[in-house]
Amino acid sequence: MTKLTCFKAYDIRGKLGTELNEEIAYNIGRAYGQIYQPKTVVVGCDVRLSSEDLKQATIKGLNDAGVNVLDLGLTGTEEVYFGAFHLDVQGGIEVTASHNPMDYNGMKLVRENSRPISADTGLKEIQALAESGDFTAVAAKGTTEKYNILPEFIQHLMGYIDPQKIRPLKLVMNAGNGAAGHVVDALEAKFKELNIPVELIKIHNDPDGTFPNGIPNPILIENRDSTRDAVLAHQADMGIAWDGDFDRCFLFDEKGQFIEGYYIVGLLAQAFLLKQKGEKVVHDPRLVWNTLDILEQYQGIAVQSKSGHAFIKDVMRENNAVYGGEMSAHHYFRDFAYCDSGMIPWLLAIAVVSETQQSLSSLVEDMIAKFPCSGExxxxxxxxxxxxxxxxxxxxxxxxxxxxxxxxxxxxxxxxxxxxxxxxxxxxxxxxxxxxxxxxxxxxxxxxxxxxxxxx
CATH class of the missing domain: 3.30.310.50 (Alpha-D-phosphohexomutase, C-terminal domain)
Known part of the structure; x- marks a missing residue:
């Protein structure tokens, strides 16, 4: 039995070749299938050069465990989350290492209704079975078919805004050569179709697993220049940048200034409470004062949770919270099966900017002035x-x-x-x-x- 070191608290991540390879991916797929015995799961992968092969190995493991697979192709993590709660399936796996270095890859696993699988809720059992290789034979192998989730995903995203209320805006979109580009393109087409007066300026939009412009991780200061420069050059109203699997989204105001994720939590809480007072909002304990202040102003109820997606999702479910936000730029939504999305936040941000008739900088400047923070x-x-x-x-x-x-x-x-x-x-x-x-x-x-x- 070989001890697998790629299993972490919330997901699977490891160095290619030694910690994660196709054999290990096969075993993980096979173990997932044997433990949960789902009828069908969705599987997708990010743009890393190793992701497609790891995905195919995972699918083979699932099929050999008797599980049918809908292969979503190149996707962000949230498209797998969406498929896992929107389609008639019992789980999902995204092959991604998000913002880790080039020589890493990993997986994010969910069960039915996109419930997270973490160390406390089944990941250790998957690890033990993948290590032992003690697999049972199945009567019939599963099948695999390709499935395009994009049209349904776009339709869901459009439900977060009222197209009639969006004012003319110019937005810089930086996919960082990660997985976000195809969703940006599809939303651009939908905006045109509905005559939504939003112009998208796309940079690093093409998926490229060699990451010619660096690993997409806008939380690092050195990775922010291209978005800021494009906002200033095009005199845009806002800049949006994503990490590799686009489950985190980062906003820049019209002056090209990076807005700390902490203040975006306040902004999105405000977006929901403008529609419905008295809703619960979950936040992490790292930075709290601004969030509490906004919730008091807009009559929301604050609920604190440990940081980390598995904890936040559980606390949101327990409290039926409309929204949960972490200062690390993970944002979670009740209508998205309590999962994190990197697309919903900027759509809500353009809705608030439109409805309040204010710029992004003026919406957050009071928060930043009242509650300065160090950033992490x-x-x-x-x-x-x-x-x-x-x-x-x-x-x-x-x-x-x-x-x-x-x-x-x-x-x-x-x-x-x-x-x-x-x-x-x-x-x-x-x-x-x-x-x-x-x-x-x-x-x-x-x-x-x-x-x-x-x-x-």
Whole structure:
């Protein structure tokens, strides 16, 4: 039995050849099929050069376990999520490594109605069976047919906006040569058909697994220039950029400024509460004050959850929340089976910009001024627990309010911090925010203070 190291807390991710290859992919498909015994599942893959072969190996494993497969072809993760709740199927697998380096790949797995499969809900069982290879023979193998989900997906997306209310806008769309381009093209065609006055300026739109413009991951500062420059060059109203499997979307305002995902959570919460007061909104504990402020203003109910898609989705289901947002640019929607989407957020953003007659910068500038934040800062440390204890002890005499929903949050009244170990990488993640009305200290002071403490 070979121990598989590609199984993580929420998904499968590993280095090609050693941690993930076609044989391992076959075993994962076979194990998924044997454990859940679905009749049919949807399978798709991103643009990485290894993804198609890994997908075919996964499909063969599923077929050999007696499972029928609808092969969705080149897709983003959310198209698999959509297929898994929209079609008469019992699960889905997307082959993707999202924003990991070139020599990685992975998988995201869901059950019926796109319920996530994570370490707590079945991923460990799949791992154990894939490792042992203790597969049972089936009476009949499954079949595979190709299925084009795009028309139904586009129809679903259009349900989030009222075409009559969209004002003339010019948008820069940066697919980063990932999987988003075909959806951008299809939405552009739909906008033209419905006479929606939105012009799309597409950059890096063609899918290309060699990633000639770098791995699509706009959370990295060095990856934002092309979107910003295009917004300024075309005098666009907004810029939108995605990661490789487009389940995260990043917004730039009309000045080309990157908007932290934290403030987009507030903006999207506002979009839902403008339609329906009293709805519940789920947020993660890393940065919270702006979200709580918006929910108070627009009569929403805040529910806090541990970060990570499996936790957020569970808490949303339990509370029937209309929307859930993480500052990492993952946005989750009740009408999308509580799954995350990178397409719905920008559609809601153009709806808010249209309905309020405001620019994106003016919609978020008050939030940014009231609740400045550091953005997420990552540190490579020897031992995350020791470092968290060190921070905890350093501030103990200031008697902050303590919350341990996820890592440690310390609230000092005028400012707060959250520090947590990454679920996916050997990193310590730090977030800091402050209340501008109570706090004369610049954010950089806190960043410097904590950097010295963590690295010292």
């Amino acid at each position: 800062i990552n540190f490579k440390v020897q031992d995350t627990k020791t470092t968290i204890d060190k921070i905890f002890n350093h501030y103990a005499d200031q008697k902050p309010a303590i919350d341990q929903t996820d890592g440690v949050s310390l609230d000092f009244g005028a400012w707060r911090l959250n520090v947590r170990a990454s679920n996916t990488e050997p990193l310590l993640r730090l977030n800091i925010e402050s209340r501008a009305d109570r706090n004369p200290r610049p954010m950089q002071d806190y960043v410097d203070e904590l950097t010295a403490l963590i690295e010292g």
